[in-house]
Amino acid sequence: MAQIVLETNMKRPSIIKMFWEKNKFAWLFILPWFVGITGLGLIPMIASLYLSFTDYNMFDSPGWVAAANYTNLFEDTRYIQAVKVTLTYVAVGVPLQLLVSLSFAMILNQGIRGLSLYRAVYYIPSLLGGSVAIAILWRQVFGRDGLFNEFLELFGIVGKSWISDPQYALFTLIALKLWQFGSPMVIFLAGLRQIPKELYEASAIDGANKAQILFKITLPLLTPVIFFNVVMQMIAAFQAFTPAYVIGGGSGGALDSILFYTLYLYMKAFQHFEMGYASAMAWLLLLLISAVTALLFWTSRKWVYYEN
Amino acid sequence: MKKRRLSLVALILILSLVMSACVSGNNGNNGTGSNGSGGENSTGNTSVGSDNGKIVEIRFPWWGSVARHEKYNQMMDMFEEKNPGIKVIREPGSWDDYWSKIPTQTAGNNAPDVLMYTTVGQMPEYADKGAVLALDDYIADGTIDVSKVPPNIIELGKYKGKTYMITKGLAAISLTTNIGLLKEKGAPLPKEEYATWDEFIAYMKEIKPLLGKNENGGEIFPIEDDAQDDLLLESFLRLKGKNMFAEDGSGLGFAKEDLIEWFELWQSMKNEGLVPPAQITAEEGALQWEQDMLATHRVIMSGRPGNHLKTIKNYMEDELTIIRLPGGNGTFGEVLTGAFLGISAQSEHPEAVAKLINTWLNDLEFNQLYMNEHGIVQNTEILKQLEMNPYDEITTKNMQAVIASTEPQSSRLPGVAGIFEQLGKSYEEVNFGVKSAEAAVDDFFAEAERIMNK
Structure with a gap:
């Protein structure tokens, strides 16, 4: 930790870099969860919200039908x-x-x-x-x-x-x-x-x-x-x-x-x-x-x- | 510091393992792609089956019992032996799994190479969407040899003029009949065919008083309630010169009166005590075969594809036979049912699948393993040479009588799953007395039109 602080004092890197340096292991540790929640949770949810306004039937590309489904x-x-x-x-x-x-x-x-x-x-x-x-x-x-x-x-x-x-x-x-x-x-x-x-x-x-x-x-x-x-x-x-x-x-x-x-x-x-x-x-x-x-x-x- | 780097490497390793586990479900296709990526330009496809070519993998999902899985495994082993360049990835499962997996995989551009369909009418859905290959080119160049199969059987796999699937076994919809139980009760046996429904109903009225109760103390009925079965309905419509769907694909091929007549036919049989009441049908009608109404001696007759007979004999000791569905004054209308093979449009190795279809159609040794597992094979030469199970002989005889006296049914339209579900629901409402036949039929037509106009 001390090393990192020292380095930042010398070079003054960007905040993002500092954030990354400081938390990279934390990010790596939550990565599996993060991949799971975005890949299997968030992205499908957003996709389903979009699809709910279409006539998607799994084969053809979805066509916009506005709120007709609802x-x-x-x-x-x-x-x-x-x-x-x-x-x-x-x-x-x-x-x-x-x-x-x-x-x-x-x-x-x-x-x-x-x-x-x-x-x-x-x-x-x-x-x-x-x-x-x-x-x-x-x-x-x-x-x-x-x-x-x-x-x-x-x-x-x-x-x-x-x-x-x-x-x-x-x-x-x-x-x-x-x-x-x-x-x-x-x-x-x-x-x-x-x-x-x-x-x-x-x-x-x-x-x-x-x-x-x-x-x-x-x-x-x-x-x-x-x-x-x-x-x-x-x-x-x-x-x-x-x-x-x-x-x-x-x-x-x-x-x-x-x-x-x-x-x-x-x-x-x-x-x-x-x-x-x-x-x-x-x-x-x-x-x-x-x-x-x-x-x-x-x-x-x-x-x-x-x-x- | 060193320690930290080590743990980072370990972490990345673990992560990559996790990630690869996540995507391994899709790896089937990619694996082969990367294997031969070096020689990708050398059109490896044409060398399918040759010893020096790279190994081509095709995925083949099927549905069925454990016994069928074992049988199909042996058959695929034999196919691989005969075609050293092809490896078949087997994906066995249940009927329900199959039909929820295939559309998802097709939508995900990850469809298996070999597709299985039935006459229930799933194929047009896929053909309309370009998800299944037309086989006409393979038939024309002889890769798939159909010369030994009657042309009207090939008709069954056509949709809008093109052949998309070829049968690996057929049977006719018929009435599986427990003649052992009839004999035990001292009731007269049915004829092999009845010219009209009236004549058939007269026979059932004759046997009903003799049937009494079964071992569980339940009342025995002459026949189960098959009003919700689309294959029986279609066979009935054909007696009147109508079809399930209009020839031009514009909609249903019958009128409301026809369906009302069908519903009332079964309701009148129910009121005469020939068919179990709604409660019993709801409870016992949807059970596994081994516990269904035929197996538990609740009914004498059950409408189902004739090829079930051999399988039913595995768990029923009674003497069984099959009789034809009643006719309409000299005409008959039974439809043929069975399983078919097709090639996915997403397949990278359609030739290999075509070879498999050809083997299934024409290879005697292969069919000696298959033994009409999923219906009676349609290659007339092979049929002559196969040593048949006595129950398959009954099934074959019935099927041939049907083929000789009926036209092959026209293909169905996309959306059948929703339409036939509505058929079941509408009849149930009539059966439970919630709606009149007229009102229920109105519902059915409204839902069918909604689905077909999508």
Whole structure:
């Protein structure tokens, strides 16, 4: 370092050169990441923004169509169906999943023995949940002769094929999402651990009952973690693809009942070769997710409580 | 200082490794290019196959089961042995992978040399865009010898007057029938062909009360719901002298009434209990072959290409046969299906691919390995000399009856994937009772027109 400083004093090279001299190793170290983010992230994104205003079909050179792709989307009944399905999935699936994961986190936070084992066991579905194998398994479980119907038979209920019934298919996917409560649960557990013990002791001395402790201490102090989980799970839910692709046989299921946004986008891009249209869909999804995230951040001022 | 320089060198090495790993996916073509870059000017292409020429590499992706991958590997080994100058890079995968990979690679100017198509109609999409080579020159100069193949079979690979693909195996769309199960239930067996749909439906009504339930306690139906199958629909349209697409390529080749009639034909069969209800079709209709309605004894008959028969026999013990699709008072309309080979317009070594196509068409030894894997071969000489699997014989007999009594179907138009997806969706809406046949058919025509006017 001393050498460099000395040299610059003598020759006074340009600022850019100085910057380079000083940081070249840092640049070299981030180069792999930088190449990745520009080559696989930034450039394709810019390209897709441009393509969303063209009729690109993967073979011919793209022709400019202005905003036609975007306006056509709102007349496309399947697109509207895809938006409805995805919004339902997010609006029902995410709160339920968080409720389940928070409940499990609270149970596991009781200081029971073998916590790390339980934590690992409940976390496994989160690791497996996005895989094709699980989606296939799910298809079997909720099929006409599946495990779920056999369970119902114990109570004398005659089940149906839940996967292929347009009324229930989406709910089997929401059930699959619920089952993957492990990763938000682990985050909730960490959050619960951080709540100071004194508060519980103090409230116990004051004679607070369990419900009061839950609503006056645990939940308010957990709101930053809840907020984090809501945002992350919401974004993940908007982008869900594999379960719908596998369970719906790649085509959105009976009557498009599980035609997820990303699935329809994939079909438009790689099955119908309407790349421009699919790019427009991708950008609208980005806008939609940004808008919902912004909305969450805005409301967070009202309900998220930061201790300091 | 020295240490620092060393670490810089190490870093650059690592980086270059990472970078080369990133681009290695595209290296297939470049590798050969740089290998022979010294003698690039010596038009190495003409010396394909000669011992002293440089090795030419061609990429051949295919779809299929593991058994097919092994078979194709052996065949490519044999082809390389017979053509020492050619190396075949094999890229096996699934059907879905294949059809998402090929357009992406074609768009990226990285298409494989050998392209595989079917009669479902993917080729016109590529031909319109100049992505597939016309084979007429190779046929004219004898590189691809088609003299042993019936001319109407060659017709199937034509689009707008040029030949773009040549079949490596065909079969007719037909009804695979579980006669073992029929015998077990004491039901009469079907005839090999029915002159009309009415006559065929009368037969199914006759057997329906005898079928009862299968091993899983499920009701057995005479036939699966094939209304969404474009090949069956096309065969039905041909009975009425119509086609899937207009001859001049201007649009659909049939009227709304025709499609309404088709939908209502299947709906009436469903209402008579001859076809499973919508729920069962939605659940069991899209499963893997080994678990589909035919395999699980849910149905007696299933509309599918005849060459499936041999493969189905690998996992089904029942006695099977195939019968023809019902006719229209003496006329028949079944379409032929099968796999075809073509040459990518981006190929640097089209002659080598032409050689492969020629070997597939005319080499007996090669076909003894192939054994009609992807459909019955169309070289009449070879067909005579091949020792046939008994089920392939049934398939061949059916196919030849179809070829003798029908015209080869006209080629399809670009955009079929979206059009046939809409066919499935529209029928599903009728089947679930969400829309009337009329309204669903209106949707179908609107979407088809939108796609074709693009």
